[in-house]
Every structure is written in C-alpha cells, then in structure tokens.
Amino acid sequence: MDTIEFRLTYFEYGADGYSSSAVDIFINDENLLPRIHEFEHSVGCNGGHAPIWIKEFYENLSEGYKKNSIPIYGCVCGVTDCCAIYITVEVSDKTVTWKNFILPDEYLFNKIIYQRRFGEFFFDKAQYFREVEKLNRLFKAEE
Ligand SMILES: [Zn+2]
Numbered sequence: 001m002d003t004i005e006f007r008l009t010y011f012e013y014g015a016d017g018y019s020s021s022a023v024d025i026f027i028n029d030e031n032l033l034p035r036i037h038e039f040e041h042s043v044g045c046n047g048g049h050a051p052i053w054i055k056e057f058y059e060n061l062s063e064g065y066k067k068n069s070i071p072i073y074g075c076v077c078g079v080t081d082c083c084a085i086y087i088t089v090e091v092s093d094k095t096v097t098w099k100n101f102i103l104p105d106e107y108l109f110n111k112i113i114y115q116r117r118f119g120e121f122f123f124d125k126a127q128y129f130r131e132v133e134k135l136n137r138l139f140k141a142e143e
Contacts, residue, residue, distance in 0.1 A: 001095075002028055002121045006131050008138055011051050013078030021142060022051035023135065025072060027121055033073060036085060039117050045103075049073035052080055054142075058135040065089035069100065096128040097121065 005026040010019035025032045036049060052060075052074045060070040069088045074080030088100040101118040 002123055004121070004123050004128055004131055005029070006057075006135055008054070009051055013050065013076065016078065020078075021054045021139070023054050023057045024051055036073065036118075040103075048076045048083060049085055050076045050078075053078075054135060054139045056080065058132065058139060061089075061132045062136070065091075069102070072098075091125065094125050096123045096125050098123070 007024045007026060009022050009024040011022040012019045033049065033051065050073065051057075052071060057072075064070045065088075069086040071080050071084035071086050073085040075083035077083075084103070086100075086102045087098045090097040090099065097120055099120040
C-alpha cells in the first residue's frame with residue numbers, strides 16, 4: 001500500500017507578483033513533482049508544471065473525481081488546463097487508486113510512457129480522505 005500526504009506550499013503563478021497557497025503531493029514520503037519533471041526531461045518534454053491552488057485541488061479531490069479525470073498539477077501560468085497532468089481516481093470499499101497519468105497535449109507515445117512510468121498508486125481509503133479533509137481545513141483557515 002502507498003501512502004499519500006498533501007503539504008501546503010506557496011507558488012507565484014505567472015506574473016501575479018504574489019504567492020498563492022497551493023498543494024504539494026508526497027507519495028511514500030517523496031514529492032511527486034520533481035519525479036514528473038525528471039521524467040519529462042528524460043523524454044525531451046518540458047512540461048513546466050506547478051502545484052494547483054488549494055481550493056481547486058480540494059474540490060477536485062473531494063467531488064470532481066466522481067465525474068472526470070482530474071488534474072493534480074497545473075501550469076506555471078496559473079491556468080490549470082493549459083499544462084496539466086491528469087489522473088483517474090478510483091474509489092472502492094477500502095482503497096483509492098490513482099492511475100492513468102496523462103499530459104493530454106503530448107503525443108500518444110508520451111501518454112503511453114507516462115502511464116508506464118507512473119503506473120498506479122494504491123492508498124488506504126481512510127488515510128487518503130483524512131488528507132483530503134486536511135486540505136479543506138487548511139483553505140478554510142485562510143479565508
Ligand atoms: Zn500556462
């Protein structure tokens with residue numbers, strides 16, 4: 001079983017000139033974003049992804065996943081969809097699975113190797129949703 005942790009971070013999107021609260025994703029105690037960047041450089045693609053704004057991330061993880069694949073990283077410019085990494089979230093009785101890692105604008109070849117490289121992660125459902133609810137408290141504390 002994999003473990004997941006969401007940590008509050010700050011990111012200055014595009015030309016905002018100020019930092020917004022955003023979410024870093026740690027899987028098995030390792031920040032996932034550098035792994036994604038490392039992979040992209042190795043296949044000659046410079047995605048330039050950024051953590052997603054905390055409220056948007058929370059809404060996707062608590063509700064959005066039920067209808068569609070959801071972004072876990074967005075674009076450095078602040079418009080998530082412009083350069084997002086999407087995943088599919090599957091929830092069963094006891095586990096939550098993250099799979100189908102995709103950068104939609106990339107060539108089909110890269111889509112396939114994304115999925116091979118990142119495969120699937122399996123989280124304990126209770127542990128996972130505790131982390132999701134932690135995000136809810138964090139952004140409400142900021143309002
Ligand atoms: Zn962008």
